[in-house]
Structures are given as C-alpha cells and as structure tokens.
Amino acid sequence: MKSEPDTFGIDDLYNKPTQTEHWDGVRNYQARNMMRDDMKLGDQVFFYHSNCADPGIVGIMEIVKEGYPDFLAFDPEDKHFDPKSDPENPRWMMVDVKYVRTLVRTISLKELRPLEELEGLELVKRGNRLSIMPVSKDQWDFILSLE
DNA sequence: GCCAACGTTGGC
DNA sequence: GCCAACGTTGGC
Numbered sequence: 001m002k003s004e005p006d007t008f009g010i011d012d013l014y015n016k017p018t019q020t021e022h023w024d025g026v027r028n029y030q031a032r033n034m035m036r037d038d039m040k041l042g043d044q045v046f047f048y049h050s051n052c053a054d055p056g057i058v059g060i061m062e063i064v065k066e067g068y069p070d071f072l073a074f075d076p077e078d079k080h081f082d083p084k085s086d087p088e089n090p091r092w093m094m095v096d097v098k099y100v101r102t103l104v105r106t107i108s109l110k111e112l113r114p115l116e117e118l119e120g121l122e123l124v125k126r127g128n129r130l131s132i133m134p135v136s137k138d139q140w141d142f143i144l145s146l147e
Numbered sequence: 148g149c150c151a152a153c154g155t156t157g158g159c
Numbered sequence: 160g161c162c163a164a165c166g167t168t169g170g171c
Binding site (some may be wrong): 029030033083126127128 | 151152153154
C-alpha cells in the first residue's frame with residue numbers, strides 16, 4: 001500500500017495511539033476491489049512511501065479490519081467527499097491497518113526495479129500508478145530477504 | 148517542476 | 160460505444 005510520507009508516512013502510523021489507522025481516501029476501483037474482496041484479517045502488507053525523495057518499501061503493517069465503507073466519502077467538508085457515494089450504497093471502501101514494524105532500511109524502488117526475481121511484481125511495471133497492489137508469497141519473502 | 152502514463156468524464 | 164479532453168499519480 002502506497003502513501004506519501006508528507007501526508008501520512010510510516011511514522012505517522014507508528015505515532016497513532018493504537019498504531020492503527022483506517023486507510024481512507026482511495027478513489028480507484030481496482031484498489032477498492034482489493035480492499036473489499038482480497039484483504040483478510042491478519043494479512044501482512046508492505047508500507048510504501050511514494051512521491052518522495054527515496055520512494056520504496058519502509059515497513060510492514062497488518063490488516064486488523066476488513067473492508068468497510070469509507071465514511072469520508074459521505075462528508076461534504078472532507079477533501080475525499082464523493083457525492084456519488086452514500087451510506088445506502090457506498091462506492092468506496094477502506095480497511096484498518098496496524099503498524100507491525102519499520103524495516104531496518106528502506107528497500108527502494110530503484111533497487112527493486114532491475115531484479116529478475118521481481119519480474120511480474122506490479123510495483124515495477126512501467127507506468128504503474130495503483131496505490132494498492134498484490135504481492136505474492138514468493139515476492140514477499142524475496143523482498144524481505146533484501147532487508 | 149516536468150511529463151509520461153493512466154483513469155475518468157461526457158459529448159456525440 | 161468511441162474517444163478527446165481533462166485531472167491525477169508519481170518517478171525523476
């Protein structure tokens with residue numbers, strides 16, 4: 001899962017009282033579908049810092065609440081408000097994530113991109129802008145072995 | 148700040 | 160249903 005560290009980084013999650021936060025503001029159908037259908041309680045997730053000096057994987061989180069309506073979409077005052085979503089028929093979903101740990105170092109996109117083992121990883125595909133993407137068990141283990 | 152890549156919107 | 164216009168993402 002990607003987030004911009006200037007907006008909400010791994011340290012912000014760490015500093016939450018319960019080290020837990022809802023992953024709000026996702027307004028992309030593919031990403032929504034993954035939160036709604038694929039992410040299960042206890043699943044581990046990489047925290048990725050995007051749009052910053054050194055984009056890459058910085059930590060690990062865990063799903064502590066499965067997909068439910070993104071209530072910010074209902075709030076006209078909120079920047080993520082979407083008039084087409086309402087409580088009767090919510091268009092956008094989110095999950096709750098909990099901090100697990102920060103990696104001892106950032107595993108940068110630059111470093112991951114050329115690795116043969118990660119061919120097929122969504123993150124390193126050209127032009128990828130998805131903010132949530134799947135990682136296979138093999139890819140996960142391999143990436144962590146680089147830490 | 149630039150710009151390529153991509154998703155969404157809306158006229159037709 | 161096509162596709163041009165537009166807005167956004169995110170690496171660099």
